[in-house]
Amino acid sequence: MSHSAILAVRVARKTTEALDISSFELVLEGGGALPAFSAGSHVDVHLDDGLTRQYSLCNDPKETHRYLICVLMDAASRGGSKAMHEKVQVGQTLKISAPKNHFPLAHEAQRSLLLAGGIGVTPILCMTERLAMTGASFEMHYCTRSRERTAFAGRIASAGFAKQVQFHFDDGADAQKFDMAKVLSTPQSGVHVYVCGPKGFMDAVLKTARDQGWPEAQLHYEFFASEVVASDSDGEFEIKLASSGRLIKILKDKTVTQALSEAGVEIQTSCEQGVCGTCLTRVLEGVPDHKDLYLSPEEQAANDQFTPCCSRAKTPVLVLDL
Ligand code: FES
Numbered sequence: 001m002s003h004s005a006i007l008a009v010r011v012a013r014k015t016t017e018a019l020d021i022s023s024f025e026l027v028l029e030g031g032g033a034l035p036a037f038s039a040g041s042h043v044d045v046h047l048d049d050g051l052t053r054q055y056s057l058c059n060d061p062k063e064t065h066r067y068l069i070c071v072l073m074d075a076a077s078r079g080g081s082k083a084m085h086e087k088v089q090v091g092q093t094l095k096i097s098a099p100k101n102h103f104p105l106a107h108e109a110q111r112s113l114l115l116a117g118g119i120g121v122t123p124i125l126c127m128t129e130r131l132a133m134t135g136a137s138f139e140m141h142y143c144t145r146s147r148e149r150t151a152f153a154g155r156i157a158s159a160g161f162a163k164q165v166q167f168h169f170d171d172g173a174d175a176q177k178f179d180m181a182k183v184l185s186t187p188q189s190g191v192h193v194y195v196c197g198p199k200g201f202m203d204a205v206l207k208t209a210r211d212q213g214w215p216e217a218q219l220h221y222e223f224f225a226s227e228v229v230a231s232d233s234d235g236e237f238e239i240k241l242a243s244s245g246r247l248i249k250i251l252k253d254k255t256v257t258q259a260l261s262e263a264g265v266e267i268q269t270s271c272e273q274g275v276c277g278t279c280l281t282r283v284l285e286g287v288p289d290h291k292d293l294y295l296s297p298e299e300q301a302a303n304d305q306f307t308p309c310c311s312r313a314k315t316p317v318l319v320l321d322l
Contacts, residue, residue: 006096007035008030010028011092012066014089014090018151020072021149022070022085023070024068024069024070026069026096034066035098035099036064039061040126041100041103043057043069045095048083052271052272055122056069056123058125061126069122070152071084072118072119103220105194108190111188112131114138114195115141116142116143117202117205119197120201128161128165139166143168184209187214191218195219199293202223235312236249236250238250239313242284246263265322277292279308281305282304283305283321284320286316287303288311288313289311
């Protein structure tokens with residue numbers, strides 16, 4: 001569990017934004033100003049049954065009277081998006097974290113390329129609006145399965161920057177399809193790429209960008225929480241605490257954070273799915289079996305840090321800087 005402050009908010013409005021997509025307007029229970037946030041921020045929503053889900057804020061960061069989050073009803077939901085869609089109603093109180101930003105705009109960017117896939121539009125739109133407001137140079141591409149699944153199409157169409165946004169529908173004509181290789185064809189210094197969307201979309205964008213030679217420092221991305229895949233090859237191993245030399249056994253069906261917590265060693269976590277980076281811990285010896293979506297391939301390959309909420313070990317012992 002995250003140790004950050006918990007806010008009690010009330011659902012002031014629930015709106016259908018597109019097929020299977022609803023937005024929720026959250027206001028502080030009892031009224032008042034909410035903590036400030038910047039474009040790209042998300043909040044953790046603590047649902048019943050101990051579920052925590054992260055949702056990007058997609059209203060104007062200048063607003064302090066509300067947070068707007070947007071949720072896709074995911075058929076493969078482990079409960080989070082289903083609970084939000086079916087159970088959470090107007091007037092209900094939710095517990096959320098204060099906003100956190102793992103996906104900030106790079107202020108040194110001379111130009112920005114913003115790429116949204118489906119519900120990934122939530123942080124991307126907020127970032128685009130921010131860039132438009134500051135007069136920055138940018139272009140946004142918004143890929144969805146179909147027009148009816150395209151949230152915020154009206155908000156974008158009526159914006160002053162509408163011409164800088166291109167929509168791409170999977171079921172549309174070939175001419176309007178997103179040409180990733182073309183858009184990312186020439187890495188240029190000062191151009192920063194932001195991508196958010198389903199894993200397949202992000203993997204394709206990031207692979208294309210890396211293949212074309214985009215430097216890692218110019219690629220910014222945020223994965224959505226997804227199911228961490230347990231594999232049959234997950235085995236037992238041991239964690240050694242560098243400070244005391246103590247060895248803790250990690251059984252096959254336990255995560256490192258669970259086993260350490262049972263042994264009295266708490267590591268702060270939030271998403272518990274390898275997405276947020278909250279639990280990132282230094283590895284001094286041994287080779288982690290990375291299962292997170294947070295570290296870049298280069299960072300994973302360095303093997304000097306890992307996410308103990310979901311990652312495991314390839315060697316019998318991992319020595320952690322704890
Ligand atoms: S708690 Fe989010 S990456 Fe581990």
